Amino acid sequence: MVVALACRKVEKLNVDYSGFNPDNPTTNTPLDQWLTNNFLNPYNIEVVYRYNRYYHGNTANVAPNKYDNIQPTMQIVLDGFITPYLKVAGETFTKKYMPKEWVLFGSYSYNNTADPGVAGTAAAGRRITLYGVNEYSPLPGGQFYAWDRQRIMHHEQAHILNQIIPIPPEFETISRGSYKQPYTETPTDTARKYGFVTSYASGVHTEDYAETIGWLLINGQVWYDDWANGASALGKSRLIQKQNNVVNYYTNLGINFKGLQKEVQLYMKSINRNEQKFAYWLNKRRFPASTTNFIPTFANITVNTGSDTYIKYGGSAVFAPIYTSVKNAIAAQGYNLNFLRFNYTSPTTMYVEANFTAGTTTYQSFYAFNTAVNVATGDVTFTTGTAGGTTAPWVGNAAFTKPSVQPFLDYLLNNTFVADWLPVNASVEDYMKIGGFTVKGASTNYFYGTLAY
Amino acid sequence: MKKILFYIALLFVVVGCEKNSYVAKFDKLPQERAAEQISLVSTTLTAAPNGWIATLPTQAGGGYAFYMAFDNEQGVTMYGDMNATSSGTSAKSYYRVKQDMGTELVFDTYNYISLLNDPNGTMGGANKIGYSSDVEFTYDKIAGDTIIFIGKKYRQPFKLFKATAAQQTSYLSGNLKTNIEKLTAFFAANKNSYIEITPGVKTGVTPDFSNTLANGKRLELTTVNPDNSVSSGKAKIANTIDEVAILNGGLVYQGIVFVKIAWKSATVLAMYDRTGKEYIINNNPVPLLDFKNAFKFNGAYNGIMISGRNLPAGITSGWNNLWAQQIASYDLNNATMESMQFRLMNANTAKLEVWFVIGGSRYLADASYTYVINDDVITLSNYLPSVSNTNWNNGWVVTNVKNYFINASFRMSWVTSTDPSVSNIGGLYKIGDLTNFYYGRAIKN
Numbered sequence: 001m002v003v004a005l006a007c008r009k010v011e012k013l014n015v016d017y018s019g020f021n022p023d024n025p026t027t028n029t030p031l032d033q034w035l036t037n038n039f040l041n042p043y044n045i046e047v048v049y050r051y052n053r054y055y056h057g058n059t060a061n062v063a064p065n066k067y068d069n070i071q072p073t074m075q076i077v078l079d080g081f082i083t084p085y086l087k088v089a090g091e092t093f094t095k096k097y098m099p100k101e102w103v104l105f106g107s108y109s110y111n112n113t114a115d116p117g118v119a120g121t122a123a124a125g126r127r128i129t130l131y132g133v134n135e136y137s138p139l140p141g142g143q144f145y146a147w148d149r150q151r152i153m154h155h156e157q158a159h160i161l162n163q164i165i166p167i168p169p170e171f172e173t174i175s176r177g178s179y180k181q182p183y184t185e186t187p188t189d190t191a192r193k194y195g196f197v198t199s200y201a202s203g204v205h206t207e208d209y210a211e212t213i214g215w216l217l218i219n220g221q222v223w224y225d226d227w228a229n230g231a232s233a234l235g236k237s238r239l240i241q242k243q244n245n246v247v248n249y250y251t252n253l254g255i256n257f258k259g260l261q262k263e264v265q266l267y268m269k270s271i272n273r274n275e276q277k278f279a280y281w282l283n284k285r286r287f288p289a290s291t292t293n294f295i296p297t298f299a300n301i302t303v304n305t306g307s308d309t310y311i312k313y314g315g316s317a318v319f320a321p322i323y324t325s326v327k328n329a330i331a332a333q334g335y336n337l338n339f340l341r342f343n344y345t346s347p348t349t350m351y352v353e354a355n356f357t358a359g360t361t362t363y364q365s366f367y368a369f370n371t372a373v374n375v376a377t378g379d380v381t382f383t384t385g386t387a388g389g390t391t392a393p394w395v396g397n398a399a400f401t402k403p404s405v406q407p408f409l410d411y412l413l414n415n416t417f418v419a420d421w422l423p424v425n426a427s428v429e430d431y432m433k434i435g436g437f438t439v440k441g442a443s444t445n446y447f448y449g450t451l452a453y
Numbered sequence: 454m455k456k457i458l459f460y461i462a463l464l465f466v467v468v469g470c471e472k473n474s475y476v477a478k479f480d481k482l483p484q485e486r487a488a489e490q491i492s493l494v495s496t497t498l499t500a501a502p503n504g505w506i507a508t509l510p511t512q513a514g515g516g517y518a519f520y521m522a523f524d525n526e527q528g529v530t531m532y533g534d535m536n537a538t539s540s541g542t543s544a545k546s547y548y549r550v551k552q553d554m555g556t557e558l559v560f561d562t563y564n565y566i567s568l569l570n571d572p573n574g575t576m577g578g579a580n581k582i583g584y585s586s587d588v589e590f591t592y593d594k595i596a597g598d599t600i601i602f603i604g605k606k607y608r609q610p611f612k613l614f615k616a617t618a619a620q621q622t623s624y625l626s627g628n629l630k631t632n633i634e635k636l637t638a639f640f641a642a643n644k645n646s647y648i649e650i651t652p653g654v655k656t657g658v659t660p661d662f663s664n665t666l667a668n669g670k671r672l673e674l675t676t677v678n679p680d681n682s683v684s685s686g687k688a689k690i691a692n693t694i695d696e697v698a699i700l701n702g703g704l705v706y707q708g709i710v711f712v713k714i715a716w717k718s719a720t721v722l723a724m725y726d727r728t729g730k731e732y733i734i735n736n737n738p739v740p741l742l743d744f745k746n747a748f749k750f751n752g753a754y755n756g757i758m759i760s761g762r763n764l765p766a767g768i769t770s771g772w773n774n775l776w777a778q779q780i781a782s783y784d785l786n787n788a789t790m791e792s793m794q795f796r797l798m799n800a801n802t803a804k805l806e807v808w809f810v811i812g813g814s815r816y817l818a819d820a821s822y823t824y825v826i827n828d829d830v831i832t833l834s835n836y837l838p839s840v841s842n843t844n845w846n847n848g849w850v851v852t853n854v855k856n857y858f859i860n861a862s863f864r865m866s867w868v869t870s871t872d873p874s875v876s877n878i879g880g881l882y883k884i885g886d887l888t889n890f891y892y893g894r895a896i897k898n
């Protein structure tokens with residue numbers, strides 16, 4: 001080889017490429033200028049939107065882009081994908097690791113009539129190809145499109161990162177033995193039981209990694225936790241391990257994964273996705289298809305104005321006296337109020353638990369409520385429900401503390417509330433872990449509590 | 454290993470030698486010649502002052518035509534003949550001419566031509582494939598006012614003809630849409646269109662202007678031969694502003710190359726062959742194919758159907774009285790007639806199927822027969838009532854209708870109506886009483 005190279009050195013390679021005919025479509029339309037200003041100049045990202053067969057492979061059937069869909073699609077890329085990374089991972093990371101070439105195609109890519117169609121690909125750690133741009137429509141009709149683009153991009157970006165920094169080897173061991181191709185033969189329910197976020201994830205660990213990252217980001221923590229809680233014990237344990245692995249991977253890259261997740265979720269809120277709404281989860285059954293199983297998403301919400309959470313974030317000056325009056329009245333009865341808790345028995349029924357102590361003995365009083373949730377507006381109302389039993393907490397204890405708790409019970413019965421993730425200044429770590437209710441039309445009158453599944 | 458190194462070294466020597474002895478076959482470098490052709494194609498496309506009329510057969514579907522105007526900034530504006538929007542409203546997209554396997558014209562953002570290539574099948578075509586048509590075309594040649602490309606993947610000829618100023622104006626006025634509507638209306642009103650290639654012999658002219666993959670945008674010529682066999686020819690067609698162009702060199706039929714359908718005058722349509730000879734398109738009052746040849750269990754039609762409570766208009770028959778009895782019976786019992794069909798199920802079984810609706814639910818009453826066909830006479834036997842359920846025997850078909858078909862013989866023939874909008878009516882004429890016949894629209898189940 002040395003000999004050969006030495007020989008070659010003598011020859012002067014004198015090729016002038018300027019005379020060749022590059023395939024470099026150049027227009028300078030407002031779209032081109034917008035792409036230059038928003039992608040090329042700040043991030044050195046080239047957006048290839050003019051049809052080029054060599055980007056999708058010769059055998060596939062793919063249609064070109066509708067011109068008018070390019071800018072809104074790339075705006076979706078900016079808002080839900082690049083901006084979150086920019087905010088959380090910083091400028092240097094974003095400029096370095098964002099794929100440098102974005103290729104857009106109008107249709108999905110099909111190889112034949114049986115092919116389900118390719119929605120996106122990642123290549124060489126540098127290129128993301130997004131298909132299906134012709135399906136864009138403006139909000140609110142285009143909500144799914146925007147969500148689905150984020151799904152594809154965050155999935156593909158995970159591959160891009162994996163192509164630069166490999167997947168930690170221990171990830172593959174979490175579900176070792178459960179991967180099976182073709183993934184299409186694994187129904188979603190089965191995939192869930194075995195600890196996968198989708199059927200697609202159950203095919204091979206590399207896709208599992210990208211899917212875990214993608215779904216954690218696009219549908220958020222409550223969705224992920226609810227998914228895990230609806231899996232088998234094995235599946236749940238695996239999903240938790242996978243999440244920890246992913247969070248750790250990002251930490252090693254210098255990225256706060258929870259922060260990134262919150263930023264993506266705020267984008268999802270801006271396009272009005274249900275998974276981002278507290279009211280949606282309050283209203284949702286874990287197994288919507290079941291006619292007998294009414295398990296709600298959250299098992300309970302614990303309210304305690306003296307808790308660390310309230311100390312950290314503060315609370316409503318209107319609500320504080322109500323809670324304090326309950327606490328003082330119970331103290332006057334000789335007991336210490338530990339907390340008030342909403343125990344959900346279904347998405348439409350719950351009971352308020354007053355939890356109080358004397359000496360080392362803890363007591364409970366239960367007060368039943370029915371609740372109605374409007375997911376679109378977030379409105380929540382409470383009405384008196386039917387007692388769930390004849391034990392002491394339902395009868396004797398309840399009667400004993402009722403006069404003391406009454407101000408809080410009246411507060412629930414006499415107001416319409418709006419459910420949301422509260423407090424608004426919750427840290428990234430607490431985001432979607434605390435939920436609360438604001439009296440409709442009175443933004444300073446609210447209470448919140450920590451959520452448990 | 455040493456040996457391999459030796460060969461590698463040798464290879465360089467050989468390459469080096471070849472370089473010195475290289476003699477160019479052409480006077481210019483390949484990239485220079487490619488650049489010249491790119492320039493030629495670009496200049497030709499943009500230099501046409503009134504734009505281009507283009508035709509493109511698809512590989513899997515029919516043919517299509519476009520109007521295209523190319524500008525100097527890689528923009529192209531087009532009309533297409535696929536639907537009301539594409540024929541009436543212009544749309545802009547981008548194109549480029551580049552070096553590929555030859556010089557290639559690429560329509561690189563979505564426009565009407567992409568509808569044919571789109572695997573999502575918004576317009577039709579095969580699911581996940583489309584019409585098997587291209588958006589990339591390799592330059593072939595320029596001949597006079599024509600520039601010809603070949604589709605990159607599906608190899609279909611994409612031919613562009615320079616438009617005249619009048620043609621351009623007509624396209625820009627949205628006339629392609631009205632022209633297609635006029636043609637469609639003509640063939641809707643003249644369902645049995647024919648031309649005479651040989652005087653006295655009628656050849657059916659059946660264009661399909663739909664976009665269905667199997668038959669759309671195609672023209673079929675059909676002749677019934679003296680021995681009752683049928684000969685036919687089929688070709689892909691496209692609607693330009695002036696004509697229905699027959700693509701792929703025309704439709705060769707009975708030794709004649711038909712190239713287009715065009716208006717001879719405001720109301721007279723004609724076919725033209727390659728030599729310019731004219732064949733006026735006329736309409737036959739009944740379908741050209743005798744009903745006895747068309748009505749077979751595996752033929753063009755296998756059912757005679759009356760839809761709803763009203764018989765086809767403009768026809769007088771003894772059957773009308775029986776039908777009135779049937780409808781009266783349904784009215785009495787709050788039932789609604791959905792359809793009655795005499796249907797050839799297979800080579801020897803026929804059925805009379807009556808569908809009716811009560812309270813929003815559909816019900817069927819049916820009977821079957823064995824049939825024998827002798828020339829144009831069909832004879833029924835082995836009457837079997839209530840085949841699917843008991844509705845037939847429970848009075849949901851009136852006795853006179855039942856008796857009409859039991860062991861009966863009919864002559865099969867087309868029925869003419871005094872209402873010109875009623876056509877394709879097949880009839881079963883009672884032997885011995887030609888004023889009494891069951892009739893309905895001939896359908897293919």
